[in-house]
Amino acid sequence: DIVMTQSPDSLAVSLGERATINCKSSQSLLYSSNNKNYLAWYQQKPGQPPKLLIYWASTRESEVPDRFSGSGSGTDFTLTINSLQAEDVAVYYCQQYYGTPRTFGQGTKVEIK
Amino acid sequence: QVQLHQWGAGLLKPSETLSLTCGVSGASSSGYYWSWIRQPPGKGLEWIGEISHSGTSNYNPSLKSRVTMSVDTSNNQISLKLTSVSAADTAVYYCAKLGGTWLQPLKFFDHWGQGSLVTVSS
Numbered sequence: 541d542i543v544m545t546q547s548p549d550s551l552a553v554s555l556g557e558r559a560t561i562n563c564k565s566s567q568s569l570l571y572s573s574n575n576k577n578y579l580a581w582y583q584q585k586p587g588q589p590p591k592l593l594i595y596w597a598s599t600r601e602s603e604v605p606d607r608f609s610g611s612g613s614g615t616d617f618t619l620t621i622n623s624l625q626a627e628d629v630a631v632y633y634c635q636q637y638y639g640t641p642r643t644f645g646q647g648t649k650v651e652i653k
Numbered sequence: 654q655v656q657l658h659q660w661g662a663g664l665l666k667p668s669e670t671l672s673l674t675c676g677v678s679g680a681s682s683s684g685y686y687w688s689w690i691r692q693p694p695g696k697g698l699e700w701i702g703e704i705s706h707s708g709t710s711n712y713n714p715s716l717k718s719r720v721t722m723s724v725d726t727s728n729n730q731i732s733l734k735l736t737s738v739s740a741a742d743t744a745v746y747y748c749a750k751l752g753g754t755w756l757q758p759l760k761f762f763d764h765w766g767q768g769s770l771v772t773v774s775s
Contacts, residue, residue, distance in 0.1 A: 578760070580761035580762075582762075589747050589749075589765035589766065590747075591765070592752075601763065633698060635698075635762075637759070637761050640711050641713040642760060643700065644697055644698040644700070646697045
């Protein structure tokens with residue numbers, strides 16, 4: 541199985557500041573034939589299902605605010621939330637879809653400082 | 654827009670069979686792949702498996718011997734059965750639609766059901 545490890549487990553950021561979440565995979569998620577990274581990011585608010593934010597490591601899902609951005613390649617990826625808003629308080633998960641079983645990171649909890 | 658509505662028994666005894674159904678609106682169940690994912694209380698997400706209307710499926714090896722998924726295209730529903738449940742199967746279970754199409758699926762999850770809490774207790 542591909543192991544996904546997120547860091548940190550939690551972080552507190554002031555409103556309007558930047559939050560950075562890292563995700564590391566145990567093997568490369570870059571498929572050489574199409575040069576795409578098989579990595580997605582989700583946001584989960586309390587009592588709600590996860591919501592897709594980003595796929596292909598950096599493609600924002602429709603209607604996701606542009607303060608959310610994804611970057612990285614191979615085994616190291618980052619989700620950045622620019623200008624954190626109160627509604628961004630949530631747990632964020634990365635997920636690889638390069639191999640089976642699909643696996644998720646353990647989650648990173650983002651709170652307001 | 655695509656909406657997924659789940660239902661099924663919420664309280665089971667050990668050794669019973671978990672059975673959940675996910676009704677799809679706003680999309681055809683034959684047009685996509687579908688997954689089930691679970692989340693134990695206060696914990697992270699675990700992929701259970703995926704299936705298309707043609708029956709093509711992949712299951713998590715950790716659960717494969719106990720899992721059956723199916724697609725009912727006539728009723729636009731997806732179902733999950735998990736046999737011989739134990740307390741370790743207590744979780745919120747989500748159905749989810751995969752991206753892309755059934756011909757070219759993209760194995761991330763772009764729409765999710767509301768979740769169904771299943772508790773296994775004697």
